[in-house]
Amino acid sequence: MSASGQARGENGNIKREGTPSATRAPAAPDAPVYGAWAAVRYATLRDLKLALRSRAELGVQLLFYVLVVSLFPLASSPDRVLLATMAPGILWVAALLAALLSLPRLFASDFNDGSLEQFAMSPYPLPALVSGKMLAHWLTTGLPMAVLAPLLALQYGLDSSLVIVLTLSLLIGTPILSLVGGIGAGLTLGARGGGSLLALLVLPLFVPVLIFGAGAADAVRAGLSASANFSLLGAGLLISLVGAPVAAAAAVRIALD
Amino acid sequence: MLEVHDLTARRGHATLFSGVSFQLAAGQALALTGPNGSGKTTLLRILAGLTSPAAGTVRWRGKDVAPFAPCIRQDTLLSAHVPALKDELSAAENLSLQCALTGHRVADYDIRVALDAIGLGTAQRLPAAVLSQGQRRRIGLARLLLVRRPLWLLDEPTTALDVAGMAQLGRLLGDHLESGGVVVATTHQALDIPADRLKSLALA
Numbered sequence: 001m002s003a004s005g006q007a008r009g010e011n012g013n014i015k016r017e018g019t020p021s022a023t024r025a026p027a028a029p030d031a032p033v034y035g036a037w038a039a040v041r042y043a044t045l046r047d048l049k050l051a052l053r054s055r056a057e058l059g060v061q062l063l064f065y066v067l068v069v070s071l072f073p074l075a076s077s078p079d080r081v082l083l084a085t086m087a088p089g090i091l092w093v094a095a096l097l098a099a100l101l102s103l104p105r106l107f108a109s110d111f112n113d114g115s116l117e118q119f120a121m122s123p124y125p126l127p128a129l130v131s132g133k134m135l136a137h138w139l140t141t142g143l144p145m146a147v148l149a150p151l152l153a154l155q156y157g158l159d160s161s162l163v164i165v166l167t168l169s170l171l172i173g174t175p176i177l178s179l180v181g182g183i184g185a186g187l188t189l190g191a192r193g194g195g196s197l198l199a200l201l202v203l204p205l206f207v208p209v210l211i212f213g214a215g216a217a218d219a220v221r222a223g224l225s226a227s228a229n230f231s232l233l234g235a236g237l238l239i240s241l242v243g244a245p246v247a248a249a250a251a252v253r254i255a256l257d
Numbered sequence: 258m259l260e261v262h263d264l265t266a267r268r269g270h271a272t273l274f275s276g277v278s279f280q281l282a283a284g285q286a287l288a289l290t291g292p293n294g295s296g297k298t299t300l301l302r303i304l305a306g307l308t309s310p311a312a313g314t315v316r317w318r319g320k321d322v323a324p325f326a327p328c329i330r331q332d333t334l335l336s337a338h339v340p341a342l343k344d345e346l347s348a349a350e351n352l353s354l355q356c357a358l359t360g361h362r363v364a365d366y367d368i369r370v371a372l373d374a375i376g377l378g379t380a381q382r383l384p385a386a387v388l389s390q391g392q393r394r395r396i397g398l399a400r401l402l403l404v405r406r407p408l409w410l411l412d413e414p415t416t417a418l419d420v421a422g423m424a425q426l427g428r429l430l431g432d433h434l435e436s437g438g439v440v441v442a443t444t445h446q447a448l449d450i451p452a453d454r455l456k457s458l459a460l461a
Contacts, residue, residue: 034331034360046354053345114339121305122358123331253325257308 039124043132051140065098069152080157087156088166088217095145099177102141104195106185131245134182142174165226166217172233173213179244180205186251258283264313266299274460286440286450291460297443301410305335334406340393344386359404371399390417401429411442
């Protein structure tokens with residue numbers, strides 16, 4: 001679809017009525033189109049396939065999230081009001097830490113075995129390949145964590161309306177963690193102690209996500225609307241969607257140099 | 258097709274090489290030799306556009322190659338020192354992913370045929386983690402067979418290959434040069450390439 005559009009754009013004088021294949025045919029041999037969407041799709045499917053092959057790692061990460069969330073009610077008082085007040089913050093912090101646990105691996109294994117070099121040598125745009133990896137990271141960490149949230153919120157006796165808001169905030173907020181975290185993962189590639197350096201680098205950047213994410217449920221509890229929080233989270237998501245893949249690709253190139 | 262003029266590379270403060278110049282026409286190969294640490298791999302990476310040189314120019318098909326320029330990425334096949342295999346995936350899956358990354362849609366049948374041709378017949382369903390170094394190298398050879406690119410940049414292509422593998426590599430190189438391709442290879446062993454097509458360059 002995009003290929004035919006491009007071919008038509010290049011040969012503006014070609015009749016509009018021509019079939020896409022007819023207009024594309026002359027341009028195809030010397031100017032193949034390496035589309036961004038194909039690159040995103042390739043990198044996402046590749047990383048999902050790899051993640052499915054090493055399911056244990058995925059499980060460890062989700063188990064970490066579940067355990068951290070479950071430890072707080074055990075360690076603090078069983079006061080229902082207190083637990084319900086703390087719940088959104090705890091779930092968000094746990095999600096953030098679990099994301100941080102998995103972020104170093106986003107590029108590191110591909111960097112070590114030379115795959116990242118091949119990514120950089122590919123005719124596909126590197127930011128698109130990188131964003132595919134980030135999407136796969138979210139699908140394997142952020143999404144399951146958001147889906148698990150309603151179940152975990154049961155431990156805290158959270159109202160169902162608050163559970164919905166909390167889950168929604170995680171759904172909008174966790175992609176930002178994968179996107180912004182990806183920049184950090186790219187920047188710390190090849191650095192000694194990359195994991196802890198990555199945490200220091202991206203945790204401050206995660207603070208606004210944490211405030212608006214956890215704040216959404218608090219706002220609803222206080223009888224206000226959470227739309228401001230969702231708007232800000234959505235804005236953050238859009239900005240990082242545009243900026244993070246480019247920044248992470250630049251970081252990867254620096255690491256490969 | 259490939260012109261390199263007065264290339265200088267530095268790593269930190271140390272100069273790896275300076276004043277390297279050569280030209281390769283279609284159908285010619287360059288064997289890069291030199292002791293360890295003389296900058297062979299760095300030169301390959303500069304040609305691939307992965308590293309920028311301290312001085313000098315690289316021209317491909319008459320166009321200056323800037324680092325990460327799409328023109329060089331569309332025409333180049335880089336076979337690096339590490340074969341870029343995922344241990345979790347089988348040889349066939351690895352090869353299919355690598356081909357797809359270069360924009361070539363290769364059918365499963367062709368993947369199987371290429372791996373058979375390269376002598377990985379029975380091992381192609383095994384995860385790459387259990388393959389030997391030589392077998393991992395052969396997957397790289399199969400990629401050379403499947404992905405058509407005019408410029409091959411090969412880093413130590415002979416490493417870990419047995420006699421049959423070397424012969425296979427020689428045939429691949431021969432066919433590629435015959436069809437007008439260009440090869441730059443770092444090597445410690447003699448490459449099986451006709452002398453009239455082979456240039457060599459020793460880095461000090």
